[in-house]
Amino acid sequence: MKRILPLVLMAALVVLGACKEKKPSTDIITTKYIPKKIQDPIAMPAEKDTKNIEWQGKPYTIIVDRVPVDSLPQVKDENGQPYIDNLVKMTIVRSDGSVFFERLFSKAAFSSYVDESFRKNGILAGFRYDEVENSGVKFSVVIALPDAIDDVFVPLELVVNHQGGISITRDDDMDMLDYDERDEFEEEGV
Secondary structure, eight states: THHHHHHHHHHHHHHHHHHHOOOOOOOOOOOOOOOOOOOOOOOOOOOEEEEEEEOOOOEEEEEEEEEEEETTTTTTOTTEEEOOOOOEEEEETTTOOOEEEEEOOOOGGGGGGGGGHHHHHEEEEEEEEEEETEEEEEEEEEEGGGGGGGTSSSEEEEEEEETSSSEEEEOOOOOOHHHHHHHHHHHOOO
């Protein structure tokens, strides 16, 4: 009995100790906000895209060449980080090598299609061939806030007609992918 009594007392202490209510913690655990250090001006990499198309029954080559240009006014994000804007040279070449259309575009060419915040803080982030339509050769253009290019942008549509004139409209379709990329996404179910 002397051996059992200490064991029973220990078991009772363990049971009573386990029933003790824990005090809720009032500690708040969070990460400390550390502002980003401002770097030298950030630029998108230069990009050149060449496409061969058929338009009005004839072959053409489209060349879209985007380059960051230091001489353009720099824009800043909300933290003051400077970004370098881009120029885009778009050329449409006939099969005999003669130039049908050539023009240099900056963000200023699209200023009447974006609001003041994009005129002041946006960059000419994207410019790519989309498709041939009855109205002409269609291009997708993106004016974006540089620190949020994937999230905050204005999609535009530029069409070069068969006489070399251009028209620009806001692109409400948000159809910014190449046809090949769209097919891949549709096959994947995305």
